[in-house]
Amino acid sequence: MSTVRFSLRLTLLCTSMLSVTPVFAQTADAPPRDAGSGSGTAEAGRPDDIVVTGARLQAEREVDAKRQISVISDSISSDEVGTLPDFGLGEALDRVPGVSTIQNNGRGESQFLSIRGLNADYNLVEIDGVPLPANELGRRNVSLDVIPSSLAQRIEVYKSTNATMNGNAVGGTANLRTRSAFDGKGDLFVGGRFDIGKWENERVRHDSTPSGQAELVVSDTFGPDRKFGFVVSGSYFRRDSSSLNSAIDSYNYFNPTTGAKLDPLKVDISDANPAPARRRWLHYDNVRQRYGLFGKLEFNDGIFFRASLTGGYFEHRNNEERQSNILVANGNPVAASITPTSGTQNSANAQVDLVEYDQKRTIRYGDFHAELTPSDRLFLNFDLNYAQATYYQDARLATYRIANNNNLVYTYDLTPGGFTYFDMKNPDFAFNPANYKQYEYGTTLDDNKENALTAQANAGFNSHDGDRGFGIQAGGYARFLDRKYDKGVDNYRPVSGTNFLLSDVFSDVPYAPYNGRGQEILFVDPRAAEDFFSSNPNGFAPNPSSAAGSIQSDYGLTEDIYAAYAMGRFATDRLTLTAGLRYEKTDLATTSFNLQDGDFVYGQRTQHYGDWLPSAQLTYDVTRRLRVRAAFSKTIGRPNYDDLAERATITTDSDTGDVRISSGNPGLKPRRSNNYDLSFEYYLSRKTLFSVALFRKEISDEIINVRNQSDEMFDGQLVSVTRVQPVNADKETINGIELNAIVSKLDFLPAPLNGLGFSANLTLLDPTPPSVTMSDDVTRRQLSALVESANTVANVKLFYTVGPVTLQGAWNHRSPMLLTVSTSDPLNDIRYDTSDKFDAQLRVKFNRNVTVVGQIKNITNERPERKTGLDFRLLREQLDNGRAYYVGAVFKF
Template sequence: MTRPTERSHPSRQRRHWQLTPLAVASTLALGGMGAAQAQESTQSVVVTGIRHAIETSIAIKRNSDSIVEAITAEDLGKLPDVSIAESLARLPGVTAQRVNGSTQKISVRGMPDKYTVTLLNGREVVNGGESREVELDQFPAELINGAVVYKTPDATLSMQGLAGTINMQTVRPLDLANRQITINLRGEKNSNGEQIPGLSATGNRLSASYVDQFADRTIGLALGYAHLDSPEQQQHYANWWWANTANTSSYPPDWCGGDCSIKGLAKDAVALQGFEATAFSTNQVRDGVMAVLEFKPNKDLHTVADLYYSTYDKKYVGREFQAEMTTWGGAEYVNPGYSNWDGEKVVTSGGIKNVSAKLLSRSNQRNDTIAAIGLNNEYKIAGWTTVADLSYSKAKREESTSEMYAGIGSLNNGFSSFSINRNGFSQFTPSVDWSDPAIIKMQQFWGQMGATRFFDVNDEAKAIKLGGRRDVAWGPVTRFEGGLNYAERSKDYKATKVAYDMKNGSTIADFPAGILMSPATLGFGSIPAVANFDVQQLLATGLFSSRPDDLSSAPNRQWGVAEKITTGYAKFDLDFTVGGLEVRGNAGLQVVHADQTGTGLRWDATTNSAAPISGGTSYTDVLPSLNLSTSVGEGNVIRFGLARQMARPNMEDMRAGIRDVARAQTGPGLWSAKGGNPKLEPWRADAVDLSFEKYFDKRSYAAVAAFYKDVKSSVYNQDIPYDFTGFPDPCVPSGSTTCTPVNTYLGTVNAPANGKGGYVRGSEFTLALDAGRLAPMLDGFGTILSASFTQSNIHQGNNLSNPLEGLSGTATSMVFYYEKAGFQARVGQRYRSRYLAAVRNAWGDTSYTTIEPERITDLQLGYGWDSGWLKGLSVLLQVNNLTNEPYRTKMGVDSNSGKVANLLYPAIYEKYGRQYLLGLSYKL
């Protein structure tokens, strides 16, 4: 009997089943394959490459008790992607979010990545970010042998998520038949070219691995190294905000004297209020090392020690032009033109005078280090296999982001012409030359000549797992496995800022000799040239002094979280017959006890200082799970999953910091503040899954799946009761204001808290087809198609205008491949519909934006020699982001337009270019 795996959710929306052409394709393919089965050859054919990897992945899915999706490499170093994130993004029900052009965040079943747990060899992975979610672009695909996405729980996993669990795996050297040495070398080029003069658009990738077995295959060793030196050349354009300027209530009345309309515009027009255009050049260097030592001297003892270590250095520079076009800034339009955007009258062309504009030079440097070591020991005694697993991992991030400013002083400036593009780069032609060294000066804006923000993150985890398993004959129970897992994790986060001033007190000054370089271009926005200067070189002149800035925000940006998680687990493998059907699967139980502490700062506005504060809580969750599968006819598998699931809170939300403390001056004098919540508990849900799978051969199957998650408790900001005893009284008499005496220390803190839930539900469709089954002439061709449809009535932050973060209603993936006689070709496209995403602003704080639909297309072409003196050599041409798909976000108009929720207006538009790679691989 086969053991299936795949996750889905019960879509009760008829349109889901009617929408997808995949269902039609599946039906036709099934009929064709059924007819072709009679012609199937009885000869055994050994396949390698793409088809071998597909076979292995399908076998994992078919033989798993849980509903899973899997990816595997043909050989170590053969996953065709820059990082494991890109490989995962092709799986059914899995979607990816691009961050500055890199595929980084992975969502499972329409839920944010924060609700997915990522493991490495079954152990929790730490990261250098602010939250739990793992930045998967830091894991080279060349060092990962495969990954399994669990859509339904397995009680033996050390940690599990509410959306799913991703378990990345390194190679086990004794699983290979013999020695294997692989070397990969690729050159890389970005089609955008050098966005900043002198910063290269070319790079390279190098990886090497060695796997061998010794002492009569009792010792196995695997070593791997992967180097990435990759350029990112980004064209960035962002609209700041839009407003109906005749709408005086859009602004505080004192901003514009009661009339906020802009000169030269019709009173009922919606106008852009500001924008930025930036060219970024980025160099990212990642070095990863993997080592596995396996020892199996006899059938009773099996020990595996594994190490993963990587450094990830990312440096970018940016040249940015900013323009503010507001009524209080004196903006005036000349010969404006208007367009109708879904019933809104929008200013889209003309000229503008009296624009407040400036240049920014940006510099960012980030250094990440991740180290993980594990030791797993299995020993068989008295019918039991005992397991002891020890692990330790640590991540560290040091990052700085700097900016310095330039302007043209009191000179009048504006745009001789502009044209606003609703779906691309808008065009602005400046009326002055922003590259002219005679008029460009260092200039103060926002009360500073520039600033640097520093980020320091430390994340550490250690765990021990003790357990055992044995085959039993307890009625339907065929195997028992149980044990205890204890884990400790701590994350410390600190973000600070310094502002720069001229030492001589000036707010505008000429650039020192030799600082201005060859001009940079922002031609994608029709801005022909801008002054080009380097932040670090300017700071090194000694003209500037620094001062700490924005101290009152420290409670949001300096915190720590520590947690101790004790998990008792038990799993019973099942095999029984009911109604003539053989049923297999497992029943599992986890009892999870969490003890957590959050630390932070309490801001005291009366003394402009911060004091330490802490808090915490503990709680226990009981998480039962059931996975069942049965075969109905040849190759047909039905799977059912039922479970209680949870996702531990976002670590940033668990901080104890308190800021903006206030006390009412009238009435009972209640207190108020904003902050984190160290007593926050998890998201919790009851989930049911159903899947039907039809397997035709090793590389062909079709699957239909559905899932439903009844979310009992979600997390969003609320006003929660708080006792402010011991806090200094923030109500200080000033002028005619009189503060009432303190008569209570009770009040509320607006902070993340557990609240009402809802549902997340969906359906998934998959077809993997070896086209050779349909006709001999198609031998070597194949395809993998998938589509998922997801819905939820949960709103991000309990705001009815926002959908659940990360939820795309529709996600599809198409892969077409050919492999025969040494030739390999693969083209893949993944699509994701509009979704709300969490992004980080310059301060590293969370904000939300709506990302427009994306279709990302990749192409790989290759040839490998399997005989002769070139045996083992292969060549590869790869193009990522083949169509140069833009990254786009949308926004609503400012107050009272009536179109806020419709997201009519373009916000961010970015192009990252095509990534070309040409390389060689050699396997010994």
């Protein structure tokens, strides 16, 4: 019966909903290679627009692009990509309607893509219609901060899908369209930008150096009749700064009358007094650098044949020194001292540790693309792409501790929602490096490499944007991916009888956190710690767990995807209807060391599945100005790589002996989603757009991590063992609405107010989150929200131009976002609090070639916060990154 209902629903959709091309656009812009066009015509306009056009022209281009792209979409043009101090592609995407991004640990640049509030696991990132390999540990996602934003002619975000497009995009697809030498008239162009910047939060243990960036683009056409062309570009970015993470990692709850500790799983703790159990400061000195090289060689005879050979190399390096100070309560606070906002702790542990990270992520690719147009109505194209992504991290660590000690008595001062202050009764003891004994020294290596070979071909008849009547298009796709991950652990502990102290390697650099009430963080000198370890080879013994740690996380993975599609199209002057069917077959194999009866056994697991992915779209021009679009599609979301490998990562708490075993699930199924979209677009003029989009996603086989805790025999002892494994959960439904307005100039206002313009968008989600099984293997609870998804996302850009001067401000808002989920205690769920980011820019055009730019990043000095506890009332982490100031220029010749 369900099959009948689905068939009927699909039939109705195919007759009333499908993808279109704009009818009233006189010159249609080419969709991406995989989105249904074979013309490959470049965007009208010159490549130098990235440095000379202002916010107003960029807003008009957004309006034009929304008209021209054949699916429901939004975009940002090259003009805007160059205006704010964007570190990479992620920050540029932050200003696309319905798009937000997840920052790198809340401290770095925008890293993972969120479309319509849905987390990065739902979305796909492409360059010129080809998916990029993943350059992040574990996840399938692309780290956007590796890719320079200057590479893009335009970034298009597709929110509906047709049969020509990759099916692995439940949320949507971001496609970066690169520059062409044949843009505009194909004349010689030399342009770029440079600026120098300073972050308020400078490095503490090192001399700070300027931040900034430089970009250069050169393009031209040459040869007989100028049928050949080239584009070359280079970019460099450097951020020199520091960040502070102030954290209360966990809380306990106490009876307000008796002071007795309460079990949140057994009693109501809504009136209980919370008490912090662990305070932690993490200070980061960072130098982040990105290098980008891009080149394209093209041929275009203007009639029959067009081809390009493209190559790119992008590298991101992060040199990070993380210094951590931790204070852990030993037992419970004094019962009589506990109030809703304060208490006294009579015993505690303390720890000072250092981790130096040398991290490098890269993406490199080569692409050959060819297009044939034997006639005005017939086209064929072919694409072959080879890409490689790497992640390499070398971490060196040193740890120093004070065991349970009554000299670490402290009182705490708690403000719900704010940072909890700890005041030491004996600060001379707590902050004396001679009281901290060395616990460990070692290195950890993460080495990940992913190779992807992709080929695709398309052919179509009468299916260009401007064609009328019936048309057809078909094509094939193949992608062969190989991924290998290797972890190395080399850990040492001081031998019995040694007395190695923090004072031996102490870095006497004064630093008092802004929220520390004068307390200073203790720092380890990394070079002194390394030299001390090398000078005392007989004082350290290898940790026996290093051997297991070096193999238990390793895995290899191959994933072969084969796809084919066919799509029909019918168009009149006002109506465009398309319907298509795509089939994707996936062959997956993973190899890893699987834990069996206490031993690691090497083995291989395979999985094979196929998906039929129907889609349908309709576009109807009700009037010259009002357009209606409707769409249906079925898409999938393949699991993350770490989740698929049958491996087991075992960690043991050195204080309690508790064991945590995180394992993969090679039988994990992909998410599958039915997607419905309805969009109303009102084009008041070429300068003004108002749109409303409604959408619904019905997702089955959602993927969540399940944690189960029990007492088990491990290494001959009865200990608490927590097992974590991803599983397919029940269904979830997401309903949403997206509002968008672009007004490039308020012409109706009197001068000088008519220089004002703005763009604004708002996305609202109404999800039904999935349920998780609690650690008792019986109880189920529904999550409070979707993981890593915000129910409200808003962007507002306001700009004012008078003569050669343009002033611009940008605001990005994101509502609270669930980050992690606990299956042992819901009060340990963690979410990001509301985020509001403000940036501003002033541009002064000196002449047609040079514009001077000044800008401020994070004007309000927003400190991202993570909350936990009942109704997320308690602060878990607060991250201070500071403001940034840049001055520079954009130029063209």
